[in-house]
Amino acid sequence: MILGILADSSAGAIASGAVKSVSDTLKAAASNASNAASGNWIIEHASDSHTLDFLPFGEIHLPVFPPIHVFGLSLDMSITKHVVMMWLVAIIVFIMMKIVAASYKKSNLPGKFASAIEMIVLFIRDDVVIPAVGEKGKKLLPYFLTLFFFILVSNLFELVPYASTPSGDISFTAALALIAFLVVQVSGIMSNGFFKYFKGLVPPNVPIFAIPIIAIVEVMGLFTKPFALCVRLFANLLAGDIAIFSFIGLIFVFGTVLAAPLAIGFALFIEILEVLVAFIQAYIFTTLTALFVGMAIHQEH
Amino acid sequence: MLVQLDPGVIIWTTFTFALLLLVLGKTAWKPILKALETREESIRQSIERAEEAKNEAEKLLEENRRELAKAEEKAQQLIKEARELAEKMRNESVSKASQEANKVLEKAREEIERDKQQAITQLHGVVAELAVKAAGKILDETMDETRQKKLVESFLNSLQKN
Numbered sequence: 307m308i309l310g311i312l313a314d315s316s317a318g319a320i321a322s323g324a325v326k327s328v329s330d331t332l333k334a335a336a337s338n339a340s341n342a343a344s345g346n347w348i349i350e351h352a353s354d355s356h357t358l359d360f361l362p363f364g365e366i367h368l369p370v371f372p373p374i375h376v377f378g379l380s381l382d383m384s385i386t387k388h389v390v391m392m393w394l395v396a397i398i399v400f401i402m403m404k405i406v407a408a409s410y411k412k413s414n415l416p417g418k419f420a421s422a423i424e425m426i427v428l429f430i431r432d433d434v435v436i437p438a439v440g441e442k443g444k445k446l447l448p449y450f451l452t453l454f455f456f457i458l459v460s461n462l463f464e465l466v467p468y469a470s471t472p473s474g475d476i477s478f479t480a481a482l483a484l485i486a487f488l489v490v491q492v493s494g495i496m497s498n499g500f501f502k503y504f505k506g507l508v509p510p511n512v513p514i515f516a517i518p519i520i521a522i523v524e525v526m527g528l529f530t531k532p533f534a535l536c537v538r539l540f541a542n543l544l545a546g547d548i549a550i551f552s553f554i555g556l557i558f559v560f561g562t563v564l565a566a567p568l569a570i571g572f573a574l575f576i577e578i579l580e581v582l583v584a585f586i587q588a589y590i591f592t593t594l595t596a597l598f599v600g601m602a603i604h605q606e607h
Numbered sequence: 608m609l610v611q612l613d614p615g616v617i618i619w620t621t622f623t624f625a626l627l628l629l630v631l632g633k634t635a636w637k638p639i640l641k642a643l644e645t646r647e648e649s650i651r652q653s654i655e656r657a658e659e660a661k662n663e664a665e666k667l668l669e670e671n672r673r674e675l676a677k678a679e680e681k682a683q684q685l686i687k688e689a690r691e692l693a694e695k696m697r698n699e700s701v702s703k704a705s706q707e708a709n710k711v712l713e714k715a716r717e718e719i720e721r722d723k724q725q726a727i728t729q730l731h732g733v734v735a736e737l738a739v740k741a742a743g744k745i746l747d748e749t750m751d752e753t754r755q756k757k758l759v760e761s762f763l764n765s766l767q768k769n
Contacts, residue, residue, distance in 0.1 A: 354613060382615045389619045396627045403635030410642035414649070427639060447640060448632040456627060472620070477613040481620030 348551040352474055352544055354386045360468055392472040395460045402455070430454055430592065438596035442497065442603060449489060454592040457482070457539065461584030464547055465577055473543040473587070476536065483536035486595045491528070494602030506605035531598055535591055542587050546580040731766075738762060 351359075358366040368390065373380040402423065409420035416424055435443040435450050443450075457473060464471035472478040494503045507524040508517055553573035557565045742759060 353611075354616065379614070381618070382613070383618065384615060385619075386613070386616060388616055389623075392620060392623055396623050399627065400630060400635075403631055403639070407635045407638045410638055414642060414646050416642075424639075424643065428643065431640075431643075448636040449628060451636055452624070452628045452631050456624060475613075475616060476610055477616035478620050480612060481617040482624065484617070485621060485624060 348548055348555060351470060351551060352547050354388045354475055354477070356384060356386055358387055358390060358468075387470060388472045388475045388478060391463055391470055392460065392478065394469070395456060395463060395472065399452075399455045399459050402459075426454070427451060434589075434593050435596050438593070438600040439603060440600065442493075443596065443599070446489070446493065446599065450592055450596060453482070453486075453595065454588050457591050458584060458588035461543055461587055462581070464543060464550075464580055464584065471543050471547060473539055474547050476540045479536040479540040482539070482591070483532035486535060486591075486598070487529070487532040489595070490532075490598045490602045493599050494605075497603045498605060503602070503605070531594075535594055539587050539591055542583055546576065546583055549576045550580065735763075735766070738766075 356368045356370055358368065360366065368385050368387065370384045371382070373382045375381070406416070406420040406423045409417045430451055431444075431447060435447055439446065460471055460473045460478070462471075463469045464474065498506060507528075508520050512520050550573050553569050553576060556569040556572075557563070559565075739759070742755075742762070
């Protein structure tokens with residue numbers, strides 16, 4: 307309790323930027339708590355790192371590779387926390403889908419788990435991809451399904467203890483947006499032809515003087531769309547992550563167990579909300595990508 | 608710190624996603640989507656077949672109904688015909704019988720008439736003879752020849768008148 311009050315006061319003091327008269331021992335004792343109060347630990351949790359934290363059991367230090375130099379750029383290909391989490395996500399998605407596939411191999415009537423997945427698969431197929439892209443979307447269905455489940459499981463990792471969501475890392479979402487960008491452009495070029503596709507970016511019946519401006523806007527639009535995809539997913543997940551940890555952090559900011567029920571109650575509320583957000587964000591990313599693909603293929607609309 | 612693009616992670620993510628897509632596409636999505644499509648196809652076919660069977664049954668029912676109506680109509684007609692025939696036959700037999708009876712009656716009448724005529728002619732002879740005998744007997748005793756003659760003539764005249 308005393309420590310809590312001290313921590314609280316010192317946190318306020320640090321925030322105001324005027325800590326001078328506190329003794330060394332108190333400083334040392336408070337340094338941990340001030341860390342909690344300043345919220346750095348939240349940022350540390352959310353951002354990428356080279357260690358997997360399993361407090362209080364210890365931590366695993368991931369290997370750090372020396373940077374590779376390609377085309378004058380130095381690439382750090384180290385396996386970071388988020389890369390490990392991403393691999394876990396990939397493995398879980400793979401195992402899930404193997405179970406479902408095996409269930410279908412046994413009989414045409416799926417089991418309970420396969421039925422649940424089937425519902426999502428049918429939803430992606432009939433309500434997301436085919437309305438947006440048309441019958442051509444069936445070929446791209448594996449991409450959209452992989453995308454949806456990869457993002458979904460990755461989002462849900464936010465709620466798993468000791469895990470951290472790769473979706474809260476902008477590099478991860480940027481990579482997915484990059485792939486989405488490539489899929490959109492390639493499907494547009496493949497179905498319209500290279501020159502026709504880029505010519506079709508400018509809608510017909512545009513006055514001649516406006517063509518250059520429209521063309522610039524449309525070409526910019528090509529890049530802003532995936533950029534928005536990337537930032538939307540990243541920001542939503544990071545915000546949820548920070549909100550949960552902020553509420554948990556209230557316990558340490560107040561320095562008393564009495565704050566726990568309220569803090570945990572709020573954190574639980576946010577966590578439940580995050581389950582919803584996980585599904586919604588996965589759905590939005592998939593739907594918008596499908597929409598962009600549809601727009602690239604059917605340029606006349 | 609937070610909003611910092613890490614090319615390493617981008618490359619790893621792209622690589623992981625591509626690999627996952629490749630592996631899942633081969634081992635999971637293909638069988639799952641195929642199974643779903645097969646099932647949908649089989650459901651569609653089942654519904655179609657049921658529809659067909661229903662139509663067939665309805666057609667058969669309709670046919671049966673029509674057939675039944677036809678049969679009933681035919682039966683009615685048959686009954687009617689039979690009734691008419693019976694009526695006709697009865698009428699015929701009745702008229703034939705009455706004709707026969709009439710014929711028999713006529714014949715009997717003729718016979719009677721003939722017998723009567725015969726009897727009358729026989730009776731004429733016998734009466735004349737008897738009368739002559741009786742007259743002879745009476746006249747033999749009381750009458751002369753002229754009176755006798757006159758009497759016989761007058762008697763014969765009265766007979767002829769009758």
